[in-house]
Amino acid sequence: MEKNVKNSLSVPNKILDEISKVVVGKQDIKEMLLVTLLSEGHILVEGLPGTAKTLLAKTFAQVINGEFKRIQFTADMLPADVTGFNIYSPDGRSRFISGPLFANIVLADELNRTTPRTQAALIEAMQEKQVTVEGATHPLSDPFMVIASQLPYGSEGTYPLTEVQSDRFMFRVWSDYLSKMDEKRVISMVDYIEESNIEAVASLKDILELQQAVKKVHVSDEVNDYMVSLIRTAREDPDVRAGPSTRAGIAFFKGSRALALLHGRDYVLPDDVKALAFPALVHRIFVKPEAEMEDVTVKMVVDRVLSTVPVPKI
Numbered sequence: 001m002e003k004n005v006k007n008s009l010s011v012p013n014k015i016l017d018e019i020s021k022v023v024v025g026k027q028d029i030k031e032m033l034l035v036t037l038l039s040e041g042h043i044l045v046e047g048l049p050g051t052a053k054t055l056l057a058k059t060f061a062q063v064i065n066g067e068f069k070r071i072q073f074t075a076d077m078l079p080a081d082v083t084g085f086n087i088y089s090p091d092g093r094s095r096f097i098s099g100p101l102f103a104n105i106v107l108a109d110e111l112n113r114t115t116p117r118t119q120a121a122l123i124e125a126m127q128e129k130q131v132t133v134e135g136a137t138h139p140l141s142d143p144f145m146v147i148a149s150q151l152p153y154g155s156e157g158t159y160p161l162t163e164v165q166s167d168r169f170m171f172r173v174w175s176d177y178l179s180k181m182d183e184k185r186v187i188s189m190v191d192y193i194e195e196s197n198i199e200a201v202a203s204l205k206d207i208l209e210l211q212q213a214v215k216k217v218h219v220s221d222e223v224n225d226y227m228v229s230l231i232r233t234a235r236e237d238p239d240v241r242a243g244p245s246t247r248a249g250i251a252f253f254k255g256s257r258a259l260a261l262l263h264g265r266d267y268v269l270p271d272d273v274k275a276l277a278f279p280a281l282v283h284r285i286f287v288k289p290e291a292e293m294e295d296v297t298v299k300m301v302v303d304r305v306l307s308t309v310p311v312p313k314i
Contacts, residue, residue: 041170066104
């Protein structure tokens with residue numbers, strides 16, 4: 001198994017290297033995109049405008065040779081604009097017109113700019129990889145992954161994601177401004193970036209094979225207990241109003257296997273779980289109002305949980 005895992009590393013490394021040709025910095029987000037895809041999940045990218053969220057998603061789709069579609073969410077969008085709709089002819093026959101969800105990589109751009117009704121159009125697709133329109137079910141592509149971007153919480157003209165909606169995202173990451181050096185590189189190579197000088201270095205078949213390889217990565221009982229303990233400790237924190245659901249444990253389990261594979265191992269270490277603690281928990285923990293008044297943040301809660309739960313020795 002160890003030899004097979006090392007042989008599988010060439011494709012992920014090529015993917016990350018090719019993305020880096022046009023997306024400067026943000027190595028942690030690039031890796032999390034790949035971890036999410038290999039875990040068969042979806043990811044929420046939060047950040048200010050102009051922090052390469054769209055470029056990351058589009059480039060990611062290109063390097064795996066996947067079909068890419070972008071949905072620019074606005075307040076006046078309807079669910080049918082996302083899922084698709086039926087067209088009826090005068091003789092009574094109907095034809096389904098597929099929406100932009102029918103792709104391998106779907107960028108739900110500025111998801112929190114649309115209403116909760118339209119946001120909810122993603123739930124069935126993200127959970128069951130299918131869309132139901134007027135009683136008819138339409139399967140989505142395989143692989144299928146939603147990369148949703150959102151503006152920082154509380155920005156003008158935004159609708160906060162519901163807890164149910166947020167929980168469907170396996171991970172959440174933050175796209176920040178670049179360092180001075182990286183920003184200088186972007187400005188100097190903007191012509192190259194805009195020309196999208198990148199190639200597909202993997203195929204959808206490669207991705208499907210890697211997803212199967214991830215499922216063979218071993219998770220010991222000790223590491224599994226560690227995941228569960230992190231979740232239960234977060235729920236029991238005195239400053240938490242609502243804690244992470246079991247989906248957080250699934251995110252830990254699937255994501256840590258993918259991360260271990262990317263690091264050339266066929267087994268998960270506690271460090272893999274710790275590396276995913278913030279992306280897996282930050283959008284699933286809700287702090288009590290009185291704690292917020294005392295400037296308690298979700299990051300503080302996650303840090304407290306990590307320092308409280310003993311790390312198993314493997």
